Amino acid sequence: MNNPTAAMIVIGDEILSGRTRDSNMHYLAKELVKVGVSLKEVRIISDDQEEIILSTNELRKKFNYVFTSGGIGPTHDDITADSIAKAFKVKIGVRSDAKNLLNKYYKQNGIELNSSRIRMARIPDTAELIENAISGAPGFKIENVFVMAGVPSIFQSMVDVTLTNMKHGSPVKSKSIILNLPEGEIAEKLKAMASENPEFSFGSYPFLRDGMLGTDIVIRGHNVKTVEMLAQKVKETFSIKTESDDE
Amino acid sequence: MNNPTAAMIVIGDEILSGRTRDSNMHYLAKELVKVGVSLKEVRIISDDQEEIILSTNELRKKFNYVFTSGGIGPTHDDITADSIAKAFKVKIGVRSDAKNLLNKYYKQNGIELNSSRIRMARIPDTAELIENAISGAPGFKIENVFVMAGVPSIFQSMVDVTLTNMKHGSPVKSKSIILNLPEGEIAEKLKAMASENPEFSFGSYPFLRDGMLGTDIVIRGHNVKTVEMLAQKVKETFSIKTESDDE
Structure with a gap:
């Protein structure tokens, strides 16, 4: 049973320069696990048109879904929507459905729809809008690519809307066992258990x-009972002290 | 004046599954800014040989340096060293220089050098070792690729060793101005300032x-005085309330 796969593209110089610490990737990763979609790759790239086109075209062919975050605001360095249109070779312009959403939101909140803000209604042809309850300006979905805002609370609300409409897989169950032993002491026995149970993954993370x-x-693995049985076996094998959460 | 460029590959299923939040990328990003190396791309990929080979070969050709984190421990899921050897088409085996490092560290700390731990002395031919003061097992450098541990404190110590031996660029100076105005209110004037000063980047990050x-x-930008002058101009233009750090 193979779950759908996904990749994420984080667009933002501010993360590559170490100024901001990305939190959208971690949020998306946790939400995708819940709905049984496997996040396989994340790329953090700069606000550069060629790089956005390249990553989008590589990843949308390789995985079932691609999620992007960042670069859809009203300023000169917001180039994601135009770059995605180029990646798909479709036209882009101010769309009336997007402009209506902005109009409605700004009217309710007493904000002026100036020429900079109208830029946020530039949406590629054939894309479907993703509504933004927090600040009005929509994201969009084009084929299997979901283009979303970088501000964490807006990104999160767009992810929540998006995942309810997506083809889900079977959620992966996991169980974690914390050992007060270095990897070097447990590697051999753990390897034996992993090769006896090829349908389950045995990750080993040193700290x-x-x-x-x-x-x-x-x-x-997908079978929760076997995951629990194997966790019990790991505990007995290494006569363990503490145990952490499962999900 | 173009600074050297870099990419990072974070190898780890535990980050893609949302179980662990990566901190190595943020550390590396901040350290590279200090020495004037531009981090251009980060990829987070799973513990998968083909993916490691693919990303390594793509990124080492595209950028001056590549840093990897994760997957060099003693357990069955630690496949980074072997994958890197395959990427470079060189042989890999237990090397006496690496084994000596392990022997010395383990003797000092009363740890047994068992068969699992000896795996950590598997180093590709032609690679130079990167010493690990914290837990003994070395990383390595092969051509322009630096292969380092995933445990944050060990990763950090390896980065510190590595960056002192690297060709540095001219550190980029930056100044941040926090505006209590949405992007939609400032976009037009900011765009004008950005196009008048093409040697400086004007990032705009909504929150x-x-x-x-x-x-x-x-x-x-590289000229600290002009960066400060432009920051002052931004403040005056938007008659601003607060100001944050500079670096």
Whole structure:
């Protein structure tokens, strides 16, 4: 049983320069797990038309869905919508459905629809709008690509709208076991368990806490009972002290 | 004056599944700004040999430096070193220089060098070792690719070692001005300033705070005096209330 796959493109110089720490990727990753869509790749790229076109065209062919965040505002450095139109070789211009959404929102909130704001109604031909309850300006979906805002609260509300309308897979169940043992002590036995259970993934994630190396073992698979049984087996094998959450 | 460019590859299913929030990218981004290297792209990919080979070969040709994090430990899911060797079409095996480093560290700390740990001495031919003061097992540099650990404290110490030996550019100066105005109110004047000063970048980053949209303007360039002069001009143009840090 193969779940649908997805990629994300984070468009933003401010993240590459270390000024801002991206939070949209982490939000999307957690929401996709819940609906059984596998996030396979994330690219963080700069506000550059060629790079946006290149990444969009590579990833939309490789994965079932692509989500973008950032670059759909009213300023000169907001070039995502135009770049996506170029990637799909479709025209772009101010669309009346998008302008109506802006008009309605701005009227309600006493904001002037000036020429900069009208830029946010530039939407590629054939795209469907994604509504934005928070600040009016819509995102859009074109084929399998979902173009969304970079401001975290707006991004999140667009993701929530979007995922309810999407083909879902079977949610992956996981169980995590925290071991106070370094990976080097458990690697051999863990490898044996992983090769005996090829339908389940056995992730091994080292951490350093108070100067001591430990390991977080994460077992994943579609059958929740087997995941739990395997987690129990890991615990018994390594006679373990603490246990973390499951999802 | 063009600074050297860099890309990063974060290797880790645990980040794509939303279980862990990556912090290595943010650390590297900030350190690269300090030494004048421009981080141009980050890819977060899964623990998959083909994906590691593909991203490594694409990015090492496109940028001056590539940094990877994750997947160099002793467990079955640590496949980065072997994948990098394949990307470069060189042999890989247990190397005596790496084994000596492990031996020395483990002897000092009373740890057994078992068969799983010896796996961490598997280093591609022609690679130079990157020492790991924290847990012994080295990273490595092969041509322009730096392969480092995923555990944040170890990654950070490897970055610090690495950047001191690297060709640096001229650090980019930046100044940020926080405006309590939405982008839609400032876009036109900001665009004019940006096109009058093509050697400087004028980033515009919207935020939502207490239900109000605001904008963080970031001016970047090599000439610190002009950056400050332009920031002053932005402040005067929008008669602004608060100001944030510069770097």
